[in-house]
Amino acid sequence: MSYLRNLSISQRISLSLVGTLLTVAIASGLLLVTDFLHWDVTGYVMDTRLDHVIVAAAARTSDGHLALQHSAQLDSLERVAPGLWFIVRDQEGEQVSVGRVSAPCASAVASLPRIYSADITDNNQYDNLSCRIKTMRTDLGEVQIAYGGGPLIPAWKGVGLAVLQYLEAPFFLPLLLVNIVTIPVVVALALRRLKDVVQLARYVDIDRRGLRLPEEGLPREIAPLVRAFNAALERLDAGRTQQDRFIANAAHELRTPVAVIRARLDALESGPLKAKLEQDVERLSELSDALLDLQALKSTTLRMEVLNLVALVRDTLGDLAPVVLTAGHDVEFVCDTEQLDVSGDAASLKRVIVNLVQNAIKHGGNATMLTVTVKADAAYVLMEFVDTGPGIPPAWRDQIFESFSRYTRHGAGAGLGLSIVREIATMHGGRASYFEPPTHGTGIRVSLPRIGATADA
Template identity: 35%
Template structure:
């Protein structure tokens, strides 16, 4: 989809507006002048052209007028007031209309003159008559015509086009150039508040749902859009709150029947069916605990509590050692230095426990698992299992997404780790180690 540029939309709109307004203004003046009868051939140039095209030679050698469409239209528009004199070198003369006495004797007195305007001393400074030597179909003639005859529509439009080309077009071109140069600055200045609001919107995510877009500096025309977005954020926040309350209530309600189920399962005879049922109930218990952990994280405020990451790694590995032995996995801790970080000890321990459990479950029977403590504030969990495909590394942190659809996990473990990392201004990075297995890297206090 092609993006629309507001700058170029404004530029083309303004240019089109100038052209349309210019044409309307010029058309309005021409229409008004036409109605008032002021659209006339004031210099006589158009009248000379029309008569020139109509002058022909009669059979006896005299001058005559051919009834051309333009001449007939001129004669019809001018009526009885049209007059002109046409003379050739042989003395033939053609007179049309009532020629004023003062012009009758002038036609033969302009020897050596090709063009002259006569009787300039008028109130508007325009000539009353025009004398010009022209070439016609009857040969060269001298012509004196009355000026001020009404112009035809064709001549009016042609004159208007010439006037637009030489008078209006240069001004419009300069104005258009100014519009092209000035519009980017105008758009940038006008959208300054919106750009700042868009930059603020980039900081809003699911963990900062109470943030709203500011209205400072936003133009009045754009304020309804910003207000609508803020109202949409309010509705989304309400939806998230309802969803979280539902999950928390569901997890609380599930704990009691799951506990009762586990107690009754322990009283059954030992057989393969009991093992499967116990595994299923354990999975339900894990799911309920993880849902509660996610709910607790929303209320956790990371304080300046000092957490010894080395002791944390050793404690988590010791707690999960029986599970690793059950799956014939080796579990080791590489923490040569004591690293202390500010954070929430309970949530950090829960996150590391989920990473180790994930390695035990997905690494396979007999895999090697190593918990490594790195500076400045980083914990890595590496395993020698099949690893996580690169195409799945972003999706495995999504809630309820499982790499193995029928696996024992609920798909919340890595999502919980990512939430804990975000709570401690860090991130969870999923990659691969030298053996091709998975490498889970929990980084804390980034930018601290």
Template identity: 35%
Template sequence: MKPERARSLQWLLVRRLILLQAGMLLFFIVLLIVVLSVVKPRLMIDNEAAVTAVTGAVDRDKDGKLIVHDTDELTQFRAEHPKVWYIIHDTTGQTARVGMAPPDYDRDLGSLLSSVDHASIGFAGKRDGKEMRPEAFVQKVDTKAGPVQVVTSTFHSRSDSEGFDISITAIVDMARKPDGTADWPRVLPGLLASLGIVLLPIILAMGVTTLVTTPAVVRRSLTGLIGTANQAAHIDFDTRAMQLPVKNVPQEVVPLVNAFNQALSRLAQGIDSHNRFLTDAAHELRTPIAILRTRAELLTDEPETLRLRQDIERLSHLAQQLLDHQSLDRPNEHRRVVDLAEFAGRVAADLAPLAIEAGYDFAFEPPDGKVEVEVNALQIEQLLANIVRNAIEHGGGKGTITVLVDRAGGLEVHDEGPGIPVEEHKNVFEPFYRVHPHSHGAGLGLNLARQIAQLHGGSIAILNGPWQGARVRVHLPLHRQTA
């Protein structure tokens, strides 16, 4: 069964942000349409506002002549737009003027403009090498003097403007029924298509922007979390007491990191409690073992007594190995630089009587010169002793056991026994694993040796070759000055 693929946080955020932005845009557009349909505001530019300002000021005198009063609204507007001008025509042909109108507008505008409700007048072409006529607005309005047509502009000339003007014109017309109401079945498809043309580029722009920026933002936001995850990847049995930092972790992930740290603390406490129990148990075993050894020494030398002494010795060795194993869990201190050749020769001399008593010849092969390594001497002594004891136990009781040191920091133990099958070379380093289940060993010697080698930054392996017997090689890093 194919494992389920984890979801990407950054692409999940990208998709949801795009959908959210598109939804919010559509919501605001619909809301704007609803508000406009209810409020029905009138948006005016300056020229249209000028018409509104003058509408309330148009009147007739007692003789029926068109006049323009100086109302407060008109006075305020003219104060804001001092160049504004008006030309007002009524249906009888009378005209009233306010301000200085350009000559081209102060004339008959023709029957077409006289009949329209509203229009903008603009000139794009040049006249006499330049075009200075401003844009004007024409609109029919109802006043106190009756219906009139107002022609107006807030500028007398284009030179009066501030140099940069923006004019936005939006004209919306729709099909209508004979009674004047909108013909929605015909209008709606075109309206939706127009909205799509307007909204699609905006949504695409927002989507592309989100697609480009969100991954970078997410990666930047998760930098602290990635660093914490890298630290978590380096936690192992020897560093289980380490706590992950939460300083740069996103706030939403802090509870998870805290829970992980609490789990590490509980795990470390449980392992420490377990190790203390094993250490105390091994210590407690040493006393009854010593009593048994003393009592066995008082027995007569008979075959059963010899086997009993061997079993007691095996039990004593197992208790010592358990204590040695538990001591490795403590901080690695008391390291010093030693000459591996001299040190291994001294330990080999202490172990030689055990090998000779078991029926082996014993040899030590030192290198030429010193081989300096920085080690915990007690632990390296335990390592070599366990490998030699393993050779004595499984070497067949004959041949030569050789301890060898080379200039590369190698420490080897050779025997001439039946050897270790190739397929078992890795298994023999596991705790309590024995190639022959009925052998006398406990299966902890090589495992303890591997842990000591790894604590010193070294390695241990079973060598392959045409020789008879087993060859175990330990490699220790040379001291920097020696290297």
């Protein structure tokens, strides 16, 4: 049963249809044979497998006449059934025989040339078949055989053997094989549109708004499920839009009270409480700004152009250098080439550089050395930001790019800087990741697709 549960829809339908075909074939064979026996499966019948043994016992001599040849099967048969008799007759009237024809069959054998086939039963033994006459095509040409006195088998067993022979009939076996091959193909063709839907469903993501599964060309049984799934996606999109609108409005509304609190703090006398409140207000201001940046990023269409990432990083670091030095840190730019081109939005990529530099300043500790390296492999241009700060604990390295993720509860920042970095990298077809620097500290790598990358890469 567990195997059946793991089958695909097409496999289940194919197995069901093939199983139904076999059931119908076996049932029709049983009906045919039992009807031929007048629904009487008691008593005994002749074993139809004797036909081939008897035909094999006849051969032609070099001059073309019929002759009898003994075989191991025939010898074994004569030992089991001493009363066995048979006649093999060709179209020219030549015949070979073994044994003495039984009395109930004598008149029928005398009329052999005029009989195509017959099953003869003695009135005194109505439940036992006495003899059989058949016309067969063999290597000797068309021949007639008549036999009796052989080993009998129970009638029910004879019915079973007859059904098996029916299933092996030239018209049925090819039909069965054709159905076994064609049914899975037909079912697969009927469900091929469903495979397209499944393939597209893999791209469903909370950030891919407006994505819907195709409903055209689906089977009537599957279409309602796909429509229900699309309706659920519409509700998710509507909920996400409402959530984003709420966050943007809340962040925007925060700016006014933050400005008011800041003005009132300026009127207070200096002291530890004022300094602590100023830190809290600054953090609240950074949070509202980061939320607005994140929402604006998701609703902005990128202006993609060919950019020299080396020049972009160098110029942005030059603009940020006074801020870094004033904070007591140092920054170094490393690149062994003058040009590495990517397709990107200049403002968004500058935001990545600014966020990563600010992240190093806030979390790198005192007198941090920040090294920014730009390099490339066959497929990507890489920006690597390495600081000499305390580093990030291993348990947090998979979470630092999540929104509001801060591995120190009282740390500076809103926990959105790296989330924005990841969002921008993803929008450019790249990715942002953590890596272990050679020395102690934190390493952040941003990979962007390189223009002119080889197809093999």
